Amino acid sequence: MATPASDRKLMAIQVDPTNKPYFDAASEGRLMIGLCKDTNKHFFYPRGCSPFTLSPNVELVEAKGTGTIYSFTVMRTKEPFSVAYVELDEGPRLFTNIVDCDLDSLKIGQKVRVVFKPTQEGSPPATMFTPV
Amino acid sequence: MSIKGKGYIVGAYEHPTRLATDKSVSQLHAEVAWGALQDAGLTKDDIDGYICAGDAPGLGPLNIADYLGFTKLRFIDSTDVGGSSYLLHVAHAIQAIALGRASCVLITLAGRPASEAMATGTAPRTWGVNVPDDPFEMVYGRTVANAYAMVAMRHMYEYGTTSEQLAWIKVAASHHAQHNPHAKMRKVVTVEDVVNSPMISDPLHRLDCCVITDGGGALIVASPEIARSLKRPLVKVIGAGEATKNQAGGYIDLTYSGARQSGARAFEEAGVKPSDIKYASIYDSFTITVLCQLEDLGFCEKGQGGRFVSDGNLISGVGKLPFNTDGGGLCSNHPANRGGITKVIEAVRQARGEAHPAVQVKDHGLVLAHGTGGLLGTRHGSATLIMERE
Numbered sequence: 001m002a003t004p005a006s007d008r009k010l011m012a013i014q015v016d017p018t019n020k021p022y023f024d025a026a027s028e029g030r031l032m033i034g035l036c037k038d039t040n041k042h043f044f045y046p047r048g049c050s051p052f053t054l055s056p057n058v059e060l061v062e063a064k065g066t067g068t069i070y071s072f073t074v075m076r077t078k079e080p081f082s083v084a085y086v087e088l089d090e091g092p093r094l095f096t097n098i099v100d101c102d103l104d105s106l107k108i109g110q111k112v113r114v115v116f117k118p119t120q121e122g123s124p125p126a127t128m129f130t131p132v
Numbered sequence: 133m134s135i136k137g138k139g140y141i142v143g144a145y146e147h148p149t150r151l152a153t154d155k156s157v158s159q160l161h162a163e164v165a166w167g168a169l170q171d172a173g174l175t176k177d178d179i180d181g182y183i184c185a186g187d188a189p190g191l192g193p194l195n196i197a198d199y200l201g202f203t204k205l206r207f208i209d210s211t212d213v214g215g216s217s218y219l220l221h222v223a224h225a226i227q228a229i230a231l232g233r234a235s236c237v238l239i240t241l242a243g244r245p246a247s248e249a250m251a252t253g254t255a256p257r258t259w260g261v262n263v264p265d266d267p268f269e270m271v272y273g274r275t276v277a278n279a280y281a282m283v284a285m286r287h288m289y290e291y292g293t294t295s296e297q298l299a300w301i302k303v304a305a306s307h308h309a310q311h312n313p314h315a316k317m318r319k320v321v322t323v324e325d326v327v328n329s330p331m332i333s334d335p336l337h338r339l340d341c342c343v344i345t346d347g348g349g350a351l352i353v354a355s356p357e358i359a360r361s362l363k364r365p366l367v368k369v370i371g372a373g374e375a376t377k378n379q380a381g382g383y384i385d386l387t388y389s390g391a392r393q394s395g396a397r398a399f400e401e402a403g404v405k406p407s408d409i410k411y412a413s414i415y416d417s418f419t420i421t422v423l424c425q426l427e428d429l430g431f432c433e434k435g436q437g438g439r440f441v442s443d444g445n446l447i448s449g450v451g452k453l454p455f456n457t458d459g460g461g462l463c464s465n466h467p468a469n470r471g472g473i474t475k476v477i478e479a480v481r482q483a484r485g486e487a488h489p490a491v492q493v494k495d496h497g498l499v500l501a502h503g504t505g506g507l508l509g510t511r512h513g514s515a516t517l518i519m520e521r522e
Contacts, residue, residue, distance in 0.1 A: 008273070010271050011256075011270065011271055013267050013270075013271050014266060014267045014270075015267065016262070016267070019264075019267055019268075023267075033382075034381075041381075042382070043381035043382050044268075044381070044382035045264075045265060045267075045268040045382070047264065050381075051380065051381030051382075052381060070286070070386075071282040071283070071285045071286040071289070071386055072282060072285060073278045073281035073282050073284075073285055073333045073334045073335075073336075074333070074334045075254070075273060075275070075277070075278055075332075075333050076330070076331045076332060076333065076334070077254070081273060083272055083273060083274065083278040083279075083281075083282065083333075084282070085282060085384070085386070088382075091382070091383070092381065092382025092383065093379075093382050093383065093384055094268070094382060095268060095269045095272055095274065095510070096272055097272045097273070108285065108286070108289045119271060126271045126272065128272075
């Protein structure tokens with residue numbers, strides 16, 4: 001039995017002055033992640049301080065956009081959809097949706113790549129993933 | 133400095149309602165406060181400290197203290213870490229008492245999500261504006277149910293935990309709820325009932341979820357001198373721990389909860405170990421919540437929770453660790469979508485020997501209550517209390 005992922009209507013994303021560069025890049029089809037320049041460790045979600053040291057010595061860097069499913073669930077609502085944590089190849093795990101797939105075939109450890117899905121007029125796209 | 137022995141729980145009251153269409157949230161706060169005063173044998177003027185959390189409307193200690201008529205409070209707190217708040221409040225109250233800043237502290241919780249037809253677990257929820265993680269999570273349909281479901285999915289992947297094992301937790305709660313006339317769900321259910329109930333968010337079924345109820349509860353924490361002057365059984369707090377757990381910059385590990393830290397801190401302060409505990413109130417927003425916390429508190433090895441809860445091991449009179457003998461959040465009550473205060477209330481009933489006779493634990497000298505607030509799968513508060521019947 002297959003359950004195709006629905007194309008649900010997505011809510012607008014609240015952009016603020018600090019997260020704006022991340023969402024501007026997403027609008028251009030690029031996935032950005034934080035880099036703590038003191039520890040050389042990547043982090044997510046991006047922010048203006050390092051979650052490892054609290055230092056402001058951080059920058060936004062482009063990720064490869066590939067990773068694996070760390071965990072997931074399928075919401076069995078009228079329009080079923082999958083919520084997941086994807087572990088990026090750079091290390092951080094991010095909260096996302098797995099789309100354009102059969103929801104009943106998803107597995108932990110499965111390889112995925114980033115896709116950007118439109119939300120609302122004037123709002124940046126959502127960062128989602130699809131099986132490779 | 134330790135809080136061990138510095139404070140006693142002298143009043144505990146759970147509102148009997150589960151659907152309060154005819155009452156305001158503030159009125160429910162007043163009714164549980166009154167109930168706790170009656171239980172303790174105290175009057176309003178004995179209270180010199182007040183604590184509430186985010187369920188209290190307005191600026192809690194301002195608006196609700198006003199409604200309750202408190203004009204001479206000398207200690208207030210409104211730490212809000214969701215459903216775990218009220219366990220941590222007990223510890224904060226005792227800290228204040230130990231410092232001489234209060235002698236008798238009231239804690240209240242109340243809410244009416246059932247009357248307000250709130251889709252507690254399956255509709256996106258947030259806790260205010262400017263929340264930094266919301267832009268990275270809300271658009272993906274984050275709900276309470278799916279944030280806990282991912283914890284269950286990972287636990288199954290790493291340790292081979294099964295839906296049938298999780299179901300045993302609901303089965304145990306239902307065995308207890310049948311004796312509670314106020315429980316929302318009093319029907320005894322089987323493992324088959326749970327795994328055959330509709331799937332909400334894989335692998336959690338409808339019966340893996342807690343009930344949605346109106347109501348509330350209150351606690352009164354007092355100094356040893358006041359406690360000894362009252363006519364109630366003495367329930368002394370001997371250990372407490374609190375912790376938060378979050379995504380840690382994207383390196384979240386879903387296999388454990390903050391109970392690992394808060395539990396260890398509480399056991400260290402109390403000077404006891406998990407095998408000494410005769411009754412445990414364990415936060416039960418979902419079956420997986422219980423499983424994770426039992427492991428993290430040290431009642432069994434990490435990954436062995438599924439085996440530990442099976443075959444009725446949590447049922448009073450049957451298993452080794454009777455839990456949530458009121459029916460818990462899974463079957464009885466989860467007022468205001470926050471089950472922390474009812475966890476403490478049932479632990480106090482057990483320590484006093486005042487639980488329902490069908491579920492009362494015989495050797496009830498040492499009890500534990502533990503709460504998780506927020507979302508196990510993203511960021512949560514964790515609070516543990518260990519209490520001793522004196």
